[in-house]
Amino acid sequence: MRPFKYSRTESSTEAVSQATANKNAKYLAGGTNLIDLMKEDVERPDELIDVTRLELSEILEITEGENRGGVSLGAMAKNTETANHPLIRMNYPVLSLAILAGASGQIRNMATNGGNPNQRTRCAYFYDTAMPCNKREPGTGCGALEGQNHLHAIFGWSENCVAVHPSDMCIALAALDATVKVEGANGEMRSIPFTDYHRLPGDMPEKDNNLEHGELITAIEIPKNNFAANSYYLKVRDRSSYAFALISVAAGLELTGNTINLARIAMGGVAHKPWRALEAEEFLKGKEATQANFEAAAAAEMKNARTLEHNKFKVELGARAIVRALNLAKTGEKV
Structure with a gap:
């Protein structure tokens, strides 16, 4: 693992300001994917900004706005508490099932709602720094394209990348028409429909999602629906x-x-x-x-x-x- 600067913040505005100022900075929440990638020398941030103390862990019914009657998942809430929350089990059981199908209990206890959508592919060619991978190092080629690709994509892939997104939670969020709430520079807030949050590889497979550098997920909102019983x-x-x-x-x-x-x-x-x-x-x-x-x-x-x-x-x-x-x-x- 390479040397890096570590800092802790209790303000989302301060966190965004720090990250925006350094193109090689990353947010550290649960760290269940990022730390592994740093150990493998796949991710090489020179600064980690610890956001675990941000007050973004509430899971609440939405009482106003376009998603009134739905639920807001705080970005720092852990996957375990989200899956087991009464509001989720009662009104969005497909999300509980999806979260509980992912990883292990220990990892779900650490992983956060804001971090889960940003986890990176588990493609073996992405993790192996001796192999070509356009996602890890643009322009080097895609080792999986003509390699061992039984785990890889059958929809939306390009000649540049055939990797798949690894999350279970995100599949349920896509089906539930969720919205990602993010904070950017100068406190600017925006909403991204979940179906637009992640990207297909095209000619930029290194870019997994449509976040701008420094933007911080603050919550994920799910609108009210009539799917709970079925x-x-x-x-x-x-x-x-x-x-x-x-x-x-x-x-x-x-x-x-x-x-x-x-x-x-x-x-x-x-x-x-x-x-x-x-x-x-x-x-x-x-x-x-x-x-x-x-x-x-x-x-x-x-x-x-x-x-x-x-x-x-x-x-x-x-x-x-x-x-x-x-x-x-x-x-x-x-x-």
Whole structure:
């Protein structure tokens, strides 16, 4: 690990000011991904700004504004307390399921809501500094493109990068139409729709999201919805715990009887960002919640997949996962 400057702040404005002044500065919250990357010499910040004392850990019902009736997740709240919070378990059980499917209990106890969306890919070529990786070192090439790529993307990838986003929590947040609240220089606040927060690789795979340097996540807001009774998070992985998704699906259905008024579906393990299954959602709107319609919706989504040499299995696996997640959402499986 390389030498770095460490400072602690109790003011978000001060934290943003410090980070903005140094292009090589990083925020330190839970540190569950950043510290590992520093140890591997993948991330090389020369300054860490400790934001763990910022008063941004509340989980509250939103009582005013466009998301009134929804919930605000403080950026410094830990993943564990978020998953187990009564408001989340009752009104957004798909988020509880997604968080509890991620990492280990010890890591969830440390990881924060603001840090989770900013974790970086677990692509082996990204972590191995002896291998080419455009995400780690732009212009060097993508080792996974013609390498061992069974874990890699089938949607939205480019010749520059085929890595996938690793988060479970973010898949549920994408399905729930969440909004990321950020503070920038001079106290400027802005909101980023969750579906716009992360980026596809294009020709800039080194840039994971649309944050400007120095901007600090203060909260994540989830609007009120009618998915609580009929939602589910399904994660398919190589082993039953502490493994990243081969395919994951967050599904929510708003039903009147057996008719689907609205569907929300997001997928993990398939793209550089949480992948909203918009074609499947559109297909299901107004239709009956039947096995045949679930299968047709999955087929509509997966027909646009572009596979690599070793991940062709993800097309059928993805379709089956969508169908299973929708069936479990329909029956109202609970946390």
